Amino acid sequence: MALPMSLNRCLQLLVVGAALVLIAAPPANAQQSTQGTILATRERLRDELARLERAGASGQAGASLIRTRLESGDFQAGDRIVIRVEGEPQLTDTFVVTSGGGPQLELPQVGVVTLQGVLRSELKGRLETHLAQFLRSPVVQVQPLIRLLIDGEVVRPGYYAAAPQHPLADVIAEAGGLTQHAKASGMRVERGATSIWSGAPLRDALGRGYSIDQLNLRAGDRLVVPTRGDSERTLRIIGVLVTIPLAIFTITRLH
Template identity: 45%
Template sequence: MRSAIAFAALLLAARSLGGQVPALGLGATRIGLDERAQRLEEVALSPNQSAAAKTAAAQEAAVIRRRLAEGDFKVGDRILLLVEGEPSLSDTFTVGLGSTLILPAVGDVSLVGVLRSELQDYLARRLGQNLRDAVVRARAYVRLSIDGAVARPGFYGVPADALLSDALMAAGGPTPEAQLGKLRIERAGRPIWEGRALQQAIAAGKTIDDAGLIAGDQYVLPRRGRTTPGDVLRFGGFLLTIPVTIYPLTRIF
């Protein structure tokens, strides 16, 4: 039960702060990013700034310019697409090589240079070239692996604006034997978030996007020793009381 109580505390803290989204995070617009890059470039050229400040500004500006050029979508990201009157286009599609979507009756749709904030309008315009009066809704997901002491390990497509804790709950949440203090997030087999830093990020209400997660990143929740049937029943009842957002339709396999 200690793991249940600890996780509840993290969830409550995350819920209280979850609405705070960085200005240049998930919902960043092209105008906002461009304005930010321009200000940074001015700092980088200013004679009144230190060499360190100018270097940092130039590096951040370059990152933003690259984002504007390449867009937000990577191979493995998933997009939920709903097109009224078009069942074959109302499905979840995976971003492939070259940041391309392959859509039935439409063909290849490049997402190079497309920001998440632009996705729905962009796809509506693109599909409008093939479909008359198309009504399009789109939402982007990030493919994550949730492994270890969770109820339903597997790969999940999670909204990029979901809390880090919500991503864990998409897999049914931690089991009674979970060692929450040892939760980590890996990329290519190497930890990118772990220990106190990860616990603080969850408690602070950081989202998938805030944490910089990308398609293919893996949650790993180690197991502790054996548990009793009573532990399982108490833990199951406890999970029913947690007010979280579950994403039951986004499991990939």
């Protein structure tokens, strides 16, 4: 028997809501992260890598991501960086990182700034040092943008450019959130053909509000939200249907 339209809509909302709770709720003993607005320094990355190595996790994906950042830096050709230099309109714009034996910025009148091995947290200092050769006490503001692909069972899949300080969960929300067919527990982040985040560690990171930078992501990484299988979807719907009579009975008793 077909369900009434209003009840069918309620079921859809319940399924979507349950999926969002699954990815967003932190563990009971977890505290909301307050570091999402801070870019990782070289010292912090080294400390985190040392911690992973002491814990015997030196071969895990997280340690590998940190080593890559420490060795190669955060920038690659195609990245976009918003720069504002006070009193210098020709240096105030969005610039694209190019490749010339390594990632670099080509700035008008002041030449090339090499970004090989530079972390996001070091970018402002690198630019200030370079500009100081041409300008007196330059006042610089910078904002790198990370272009991520949000793919699969989200409302608006596609590429999204975000500041690395932003929580990855916010980028998912910008994509409209998960659809009713999403398998939240199967979400993963891929770099090329390699899965770099998945399962419980990814769900925990999302629930704690980890930023793009904290997750050691870079431009071109892809968040994939898979589709639930038919059997799993059927079981979830049955579970929702079973709870409806109890909810109706409880509401009736309250009245």
